[in-house]
Amino acid sequence: MENQKTGISRREFMKRAGLTAAGAGGVLLAESALVRGLTMFAAKPPPAGQVPLPGNKIPQFIDPLPVLDLNPASTTGIPTVVAGANELVLNMHTFKANIMPSTWAAANPGYTGTWTFGYRVGPAAAPGLVETNVGPVIVASRGTPTRIRYVNNLEASANTIHWRDWTDQTLHSAFHQAKGEMMPIASDAQLHYDGPVLAVPHLHGGEVPAVVDGGPEAWFASDVPGTAPISMDKGPAYYSMAGAAANECIYTYPNSQEAAPLWFHDHLLGGTRLNATFGGLAGAYALIDPDLDLPDGLHPVGLQRGGTTDYLIPLVIQDRMFDTNGQLLMPNAGVNPEHPYWVPEFVGDTIIVNGKVWPYLTVEQKRYRFFLINGSNSRAYDMFLQDTASGIKGPRMWVIATDGGYLDAPVLIDPNANGQQIKAGQQTSLMMMPGERYEIIVDFADPVWRTLLAARRVRFPLNLTLRNTAPTVNGNPKASTEGRIMQFRVSTAAPAEDTSYNPASGIPLRPPMVRLAGVTPAKTRFLTLNEVVGAGGPLEALVNNTKWSGLRHGMNPGDPPIPIPGSVEVPPNWLTELPEEGDTEIWEIANMTMDSHPIHLHAVQFQLLSRQPFDMKAFMAAYDMAFPDGMFMPGHGPPNDYFTPNAAGAIGGNPDYTPFLLGQATPPLAYEAGWKDTVIMRMGEISRIAVRWAPQDVPAGTSGSFPFDPAAGDGVYVWHCHITDHEDNEMMRPDQIQPKAGAVRDFEMGTDF
Ligand SMILES: [Cu+2]
Numbered sequence: 236m237e238n239q240k241t242g243i244s245r246r247e248f249m250k251r252a253g254l255t256a257a258g259a260g261g262v263l264l265a266e267s268a269l270v271r272g273l274t275m276f277a278a279k280p281p282p283a284g285q286v287p288l289p290g291n292k293i294p295q296f297i298d299p300l301p302v303l304d305l306n307p308a309s310t311t312g313i314p315t316v317v318a319g320a321n322e323l324v325l326n327m328h329t330f331k332a333n334i335m336p337s338t339w340a341a342a343n344p345g346y347t348g349t350w351t352f353g354y355r356v357g358p359a360a361a362p363g364l365v366e367t368n369v370g371p372v373i374v375a376s377r378g379t380p381t382r383i384r385y386v387n388n389l390e391a392s393a394n395t396i397h398w399r400d401w402t403d404q405t406l407h408s409a410f411h412q413a414k415g416e417m418m419p420i421a422s423d424a425q426l427h428y429d430g431p432v433l434a435v436p437h438l439h440g441g442e443v444p445a446v447v448d449g450g451p452e453a454w455f456a457s458d459v460p461g462t463a464p465i466s467m468d469k470g471p472a473y474y475s476m477a478g479a480a481a482n483e484c485i486y487t488y489p490n491s492q493e494a495a496p497l498w499f500h501d502h503l504l505g506g507t508r509l510n511a512t513f514g515g516l517a518g519a520y521a522l523i524d525p526d527l528d529l530p531d532g533l534h535p536v537g538l539q540r541g542g543t544t545d546y547l548i549p550l551v552i553q554d555r556m557f558d559t560n561g562q563l564l565m566p567n568a569g570v571n572p573e574h575p576y577w578v579p580e581f582v583g584d585t586i587i588v589n590g591k592v593w594p595y596l597t598v599e600q601k602r603y604r605f606f607l608i609n610g611s612n613s614r615a616y617d618m619f620l621q622d623t624a625s626g627i628k629g630p631r632m633w634v635i636a637t638d639g640g641y642l643d644a645p646v647l648i649d650p651n652a653n654g655q656q657i658k659a660g661q662q663t664s665l666m667m668m669p670g671e672r673y674e675i676i677v678d679f680a681d682p683v684w685r686t687l688l689a690a691r692r693v694r695f696p697l698n699l700t701l702r703n704t705a706p707t708v709n710g711n712p713k714a715s716t717e718g719r720i721m722q723f724r725v726s727t728a729a730p731a732e733d734t735s736y737n738p739a740s741g742i743p744l745r746p747p748m749v750r751l752a753g754v755t756p757a758k759t760r761f762l763t764l765n766e767v768v769g770a771g772g773p774l775e776a777l778v779n780n781t782k783w784s785g786l787r788h789g790m791n792p793g794d795p796p797i798p799i800p801g802s803v804e805v806p807p808n809w810l811t812e813l814p815e816e817g818d819t820e821i822w823e824i825a826n827m828t829m830d831s832h833p834i835h836l837h838a839v840q841f842q843l844l845s846r847q848p849f850d851m852k853a854f855m856a857a858y859d860m861a862f863p864d865g866m867f868m869p870g871h872g873p874p875n876d877y878f879t880p881n882a883a884g885a886i887g888g889n890p891d892y893t894p895f896l897l898g899q900a901t902p903p904l905a906y907e908a909g910w911k912d913t914v915i916m917r918m919g920e921i922s923r924i925a926v927r928w929a930p931q932d933v934p935a936g937t938s939g940s941f942p943f944d945p946a947a948g949d950g951v952y953v954w955h956c957h958i959t960d961h962e963d964n965e966m967m968r969p970d971q972i973q974p975k976a977g978a979v980r981d982f983e984m985g986t987d988f
């Protein structure tokens with residue numbers, strides 16, 4: 236019997252699911268990719284007029300990595316802005332960037348840069364050719380709000396960025412909203428979007444009021460018209476402080492949270508994969524805390540050696556495909572007729588870092604601090620360093636910060652750990668799925684590594700490759716292309732003494748963070764990740780089997796859609812996640828898909844408690860049986876009433892999973908055990924997170940409130956999968972924090988934001 240969710244026989248599916256559920260955590264991703272591969276489709280043609288340039292035809296390690304440049308108008312580095320009291324203007328532009336290697340450009344004289352989207356600093360006209368399209372690094376200080384005027388000047392055409400070819404108007408998206416329709420327009424199904432480019436900026440990881448969160452329906456249109464008019468130039472959740480032009484929004488972020496490596500990127504409904512992760516609208520936001528007492532040698536935005544500061548180096552890691560003209564090429568042949576242009580997971584065969592194809596960075600034999608962002612659509616990176624010539628792995632890496640801020644102490648990643656150490660939990664690589672960030676320190680004079688080099692008589696200078704071994708829907712990465720992220724050229728230069736913070740010392744990075752484990756939750760929600768599969772492959776992905784709108788089919792064909800029972804309408808959607816401000820909730824999320832998903836919650840930082848395998852076959856049988864006709868109904872919401880607790884006391888509308896648990900719950904990896912806003916949830920596992928709807932530094936077990944009304948202006952947040960191809964196709968839900976009565980606020984709507 237064929238399973239309607241997977242399109243393959245249930246027995247076949249469960250055999251593989253059982254295999255992965257029993258496996259160790261580290262191999263799950265690989266096996267899930269293998270399983271996914273079975274449902275994958277044959278290669279489809281590229282967009283009309285573009286010929287793919289295979290990644291293995293692009294030279295590697297030709298040009299230096301762009302690093303941060305304290306000139307906000309820099310065209311060679313990453314423009315960097317220290318935010319203060321003044322309004323910052325960020326223009327969303329379409330422009331040319333020097334993404335392709337200079338040797339390739341020299342051999343292709345017709346190439347004058349790759350058309351891309353990007354954020355640029357200042358109100359000036361679109362820039363000329365720049366080295367990178369990566370958005371500016373904004374350095375903001377805790378306690379000093381950052382006011383940003385975002386200006387949408389984006390344009391797209393066959394002569395510039397081929398963005399229109401990538402749009403799919405069958406998705407629930409801003410594109411039909413711009414035409415005044417709540418739902419996709421049937422007559423547009425085979426057509427690409429032809430109006431002005433729509434966009435909305437989101438501060439990822441930011442603890443900000445919902446109206447300035449830049450959610451998917453808060454979009455606004457460019458002042459550059461398309462070929463067809465639109466009837467709405469703002470989304471239903473658009474908000475701005477007073478004084479914005481029609482193609483602008485003005486947001487002020489409170490910066491009230493703990494120091495953290497945040498980033499900002501576009502979040503357009505049905506278009507995040509096009510605008511942000513593939514198009515280029517993304518940048519780093521380093522929130523520092525001037526009052527945080529850091530250990531000697533650690534600087535808020537880098538490392539300190541005596542009187543010298545070495546600024547941190549952002550590594551925005553993304554994958555791309557290019558055409559033979561060096562222009563962005565996004566495959567747009569859908570796998571199902573229902574979505575003619577949507578691709579379930581974009582995977583590029585070329586890696587870019589900070590907007591440059593396979594760059595290199597020359598380093599001295601000393602410590603460096605890096606700020607890593609996985610800014611890709613769907614690609615995970617599992618990373619370690621390796622000497623290119625000898626194959627010796629290392630140096631070691633130390634993780635000092637997660638998505639939401641500093642860890643209590645550095646966590647070692649040792650690629651040469653032995654079996655016993657690995658069994659004891661030692662990690663040998665750093666895994667990141669889209670949306671995750673980590674800050675790491677690498678000592679290019681690591682004494683342990685130098686011993687290994689000396690034993691093999693390897694001498695400096697030497698070249699290291701930042702390797703990637705994470706599989707994709709296409710299987711394992713090719714070692715010669717996707718298996719390489721960038722190169723580090725370690726020179727013979729070395730300081731007489733490196734007085735910067737040494738992570739190997741184990742000196743704490745901060746006073747111990749608040750820990751939410753053990754707090755009695757006000758509510759436990761048990762929710763699911765679901766995949767709906769059509770004739771040709773994945774059709775859509777869902778959280779808790781619920782559409783973005785919260786609407787499901789009526790009882791009979793032809794009936795209008797109806798909201799999930801008990802849900803609350805915040806137009807134009809119906810919400811089921813309505814946590815009370817100050818409450819600590821446990822969210823238990825069962826991944827019933829054949830994929831890993833990085834699940835991201837807006838508004839707060841949370842903590843991963845554990846992951847535990849469950850018997851998917853048996854659970855799914857019970858789950859399916861709980862639906863009205865004893866059969867899974869895609870998009871129906873959970874099978875039972877959302878708000879009636881199940882046998883284990885959890886709301887969410889799903890049957891108790893307890894009888895189906897397998898094995899032990901495993902704690903988060905040591906480097907994940909800090910504040911996170913995006914965590915990897917694997918197939919066949921229940922991932923448990925503790926979410927407190929309050930600031931991070933409120934003591935555990937107490938309530939607390941935000942300095943702003945989180946629901947001011949009836950604003951909503953979202954929670955979603957950060958595979959942007961998934962979030963663009965229903966794997967996202969709006970939610971709203973119920974403000975605490977009587978909470979003291981000092982950041983007010985209308986004046987402060
Ligand atoms: Cu996903």
